Amino acid sequence: MIDWDSAYSKATTALAKLSQSDKIGIVTGVGWQNGNCVGNTKAAGSIGYPSLCLQDGPLGVRYIQGATAFAAGVHAASTWDIDLIRERGSFMGAEAKTLGIHVLLGPVAGPLGKIPTGGRNWEGFSPDPYLTGIAMKETIEGMQEAGVQACAKHFLANEQEKNRETMSSNVPDRALHELYLWPFYDAVKANVASVMCSYNKFNGTWACESDSLMNKLLKEELGFRGYVLSDWNAQHTTVGSANGGMDMTMPGTNFDKQNVLWGPALQSAVQNRQVQQSRLDDMVKRILAAWYLTGQDQGYPSATFNSWRIENRNIGGNHKDNVRAMARDGIVLLKNKDGALPLNKPKSIAVIGSDAIVDPKGANNCVDRGCNGGTLAMGWGSGSVEFPYLIAPLDAIRTQAQKDGTTITTSTNDNAQQGANAARNADIAIVCINSDSGEGYITVEGNAGDRNNLDPWHNGNDLVKAVAAVNKKTIVVIHSVGPLILEPYIDDPNVIAVVWAGLPGQESGNGLADILYGVASPSGKLPYTIAKKASDYGTQVVNGDDSTWDLFVDYRRFDQQNIEPRFEFGFGLSYTNFTYADLTVSGTPTAGPATGPTQPGGPADLWDVVATVTAKITNSGGVAGAKVPQLYIGYPASAPGLPPKQLRGFSKLKLEAGASGTAKFELKRRDLSYWDTGKRAWVLPSGEFTVSVGASSRDLRLKGSLKV
Ligand code: NOJ
Numbered sequence: 291m292i293d294w295d296s297a298y299s300k301a302t303t304a305l306a307k308l309s310q311s312d313k314i315g316i317v318t319g320v321g322w323q324n325g326n327c328v329g330n331t332k333a334a335g336s337i338g339y340p341s342l343c344l345q346d347g348p349l350g351v352r353y354i355q356g357a358t359a360f361a362a363g364v365h366a367a368s369t370w371d372i373d374l375i376r377e378r379g380s381f382m383g384a385e386a387k388t389l390g391i392h393v394l395l396g397p398v399a400g401p402l403g404k405i406p407t408g409g410r411n412w413e414g415f416s417p418d419p420y421l422t423g424i425a426m427k428e429t430i431e432g433m434q435e436a437g438v439q440a441c442a443k444h445f446l447a448n449e450q451e452k453n454r455e456t457m458s459s460n461v462p463d464r465a466l467h468e469l470y471l472w473p474f475y476d477a478v479k480a481n482v483a484s485v486m487c488s489y490n491k492f493n494g495t496w497a498c499e500s501d502s503l504m505n506k507l508l509k510e511e512l513g514f515r516g517y518v519l520s521d522w523n524a525q526h527t528t529v530g531s532a533n534g535g536m537d538m539t540m541p542g543t544n545f546d547k548q549n550v551l552w553g554p555a556l557q558s559a560v561q562n563r564q565v566q567q568s569r570l571d572d573m574v575k576r577i578l579a580a581w582y583l584t585g586q587d588q589g590y591p592s593a594t595f596n597s598w599r600i601e602n603r604n605i606g607g608n609h610k611d612n613v614r615a616m617a618r619d620g621i622v623l624l625k626n627k628d629g630a631l632p633l634n635k636p637k638s639i640a641v642i643g644s645d646a647i648v649d650p651k652g653a654n655n656c657v658d659r660g661c662n663g664g665t666l667a668m669g670w671g672s673g674s675v676e677f678p679y680l681i682a683p684l685d686a687i688r689t690q691a692q693k694d695g696t697t698i699t700t701s702t703n704d705n706a707q708q709g710a711n712a713a714r715n716a717d718i719a720i721v722c723i724n725s726d727s728g729e730g731y732i733t734v735e736g737n738a739g740d741r742n743n744l745d746p747w748h749n750g751n752d753l754v755k756a757v758a759a760v761n762k763k764t765i766v767v768i769h770s771v772g773p774l775i776l777e778p779y780i781d782d783p784n785v786i787a788v789v790w791a792g793l794p795g796q797e798s799g800n801g802l803a804d805i806l807y808g809v810a811s812p813s814g815k816l817p818y819t820i821a822k823k824a825s826d827y828g829t830q831v832v833n834g835d836d837s838t839w840d841l842f843v844d845y846r847r848f849d850q851q852n853i854e855p856r857f858e859f860g861f862g863l864s865y866t867n868f869t870y871a872d873l874t875v876s877g878t879p880t881a882g883p884a885t886g887p888t889q890p891g892g893p894a895d896l897w898d899v900v901a902t903v904t905a906k907i908t909n910s911g912g913v914a915g916a917k918v919p920q921l922y923i924g925y926p927a928s929a930p931g932l933p934p935k936q937l938r939g940f941s942k943l944k945l946e947a948g949a950s951g952t953a954k955f956e957l958k959r960r961d962l963s964y965w966d967t968g969k970r971a972w973v974l975p976s977g978e979f980t981v982s983v984g985a986s987s988r989d990l991r992l993k994g995s996l997k998v
Contacts, residue, residue, distance in 0.1 A: 319542025348396030379432025390593035409739035416817035423476035443486035451730030451739030458491035467965035479891025504535025617794035617801020632808025671729025686799030706756035723750030811915035846933035866911025877901025926977025
């Protein structure tokens with residue numbers, strides 16, 4: 291990769307060789323289903339610029355049979371493993387490049403996850419902006435180093451599926467900056483090539499024509515040098531979108547293949563000066579610069595697949611290793627009574643639930659995974675891919691059972707009576723349940739994208755209760771797009787273990803078996819809070835416009851309101867024990883606003899390391915394991931209205947039994963700042979910060995402070 295300045299100088303040279311119609315062709319999609327990819331633009335022969343291929347999505351390449359079905363974003367986040375997240379990005383990028391895709395449409399930081407039932411939360415990472423920000427950075431860098439342009443989406447505040455194309459998200463400035471914009475700072479800092487503006491309105495104006503979103507925030511404040519492309523059909527006017535800061539329209543027509551808002555219409559708007567020529571040139575330069583930045587001018591393959599008839603290309607290679615590692619290390623062990631897990635060659639196991647097997651009609655039975663007939667390993671919509679294969683829980687448990695001489699009985703539907711019958715005489719009963727969601731253009735079992743509630747599908751609670759009523763060693767395995775209410779059975783003494791298996795991708799069963807049988811100690815941590823009741827989250831899908839935004843999302847709210855969660859943000863059990871000692875806090879940050887010239891990612895000193903925290907972690911248990919020490923910061927009283935604590939660091943330490951390691955957290959200026967709406971700046975307040983390191987947001991083992 292070259293840097294933006296060099297990319298811009300190449301783009302400026304190239305621009306001079308382009309005709310006006312070349313320029314229009316570069317910024318306008320060729321129309322819905324009019325090219326190989328879900329989005330395509332025109333080539334410009336004079337500069338060797340190709341027809342750009344834009345393809346979904348955030349967990350792999352859509353509409354190809356044989357590409358890898360990676361773990362979903364939310365599951366990647368639950369590994370808290372920067373190396374795996376980066377590798378996932380680079381593998382997705384490599385697959386995209388092989389297919390000639392220039393822009394892979396991910397990763398996702400919006401929705402952030404304000405609303406626990408929001409249909410597309412699983413495409414993104416976590417309602418915590420810090421965790422999402424790190425995952426955005428690693429994913430984008432991984433993808434772009436592999437040669438593909440990343441697209442950070444959806445910009446901004448598109449937190450629900452209901453009415454997404456009509457509603458306005460009216461977000462006050464602080465919540466905007468400290469939650470929703472935060473991970474886009476990381477994306478821009480990571481030199482993301484493109485950003486997708488969202489369907490919704492922002493403070494009353496369409497996101498894809500919002501001067502304040504695209505020009506003021508993204509391009510001026512965050513210093514974004516790439517281009518903004520519209521979500522599909524999210525453009526509403528010719529002139530407003532151009533002047534608001536949009537740089538490319540997708541797919542170029544509406545879904546009826548009519549109504550071209552740019553193309554000739556943009557050309558006329560430039561002719562009659564409603565849009566300045568310099569604005570059109572700026573659009574083109576941004577698009578070309580991103581293409582040069584990622585080195586796509588040097589022998590990049592061209593797209594030979596066709597999205598509209600799913601073809602077979604075996605391009606996964608060893609990428610399944612990353613999926614398996616994530617499937618395993620993203621699993622969060624929630625309950626493990628008296629060391630029930632790992633299993634040790636039980637005589638018999640009953641495996642129960644439709645979630646234990648692959649949909650009998652096939653893992654790819656419904657278009658864009660828009661049905662729920664078997665085990666859940668991704669949600670539905672444009673963020674889904676074709677499974678090349680899918681290992682279900684029962685597949686992997688059977689394989690191990692054969693080695694162990696364990697007898698297996700099954701009931702692979704969700705009928706409570708049949709489940710109980712299968713479980714009655716087994717040593718161990720494993721009940722698999724799930725909860726699905728997706729994009730609103732498909733309704734599945736009455737869920738129009740967003741989830742109707744936080745209960746498992748197909749009466750999963752009744753299934754668990756029926757099995758636990760007859761089997762004293764019931765293990766619950768849950769595949770879910772987001773939090774569920776576990777109260778109906780969590781304290782049932784017959785439920786000896788609860789395994790939160792997330793949305794693991796094609797290697798689902800193998801990763802699960804690694805944990806069930808102790809091949810690895812569980813090391814995943816919740817990337818969101820699991821509440822005791824849905825209303826504890828304080829947010830829900832709204833009708834009409836949404837003006838209910840504040841700083842208190844997920845654990846920030848539970849802390850502020852003193853609500854006891856069932857399982858707190860950052861929680862996850864292990865097969866071993868860890869002790870924490872020797873907290874050190876050093877650094878002498880100066881109070882005041884961030885300053886310096888704006889670079890990609892904002893004012894230069896926003897990213898300066900201003901303090902360092904270390905802690906010694908020892909694996910004091912009997913087996914090797916990985917631990918995720920987490921750093922939480924509490925702000926001094928001089929910084930008004932902040933949540934009691936916020937995640938500002940984490941690291942994953944892999945330690946042999948008896949071994950120790952040092953967790954080191956580097957606090958950047960931004961990590962200690964809040965958004966001052968009066969000054970319109972990130973301000974580092976003076977006073978005493980609390981510094982806590984622990985195993986979760988409510989298991990803080992070491993406490994110190996930092997005076998500014
Ligand atoms: C609409 C979705 O919101 C977006 O995420 C996706 O990339 C496009 N459709 C293209 O499929």
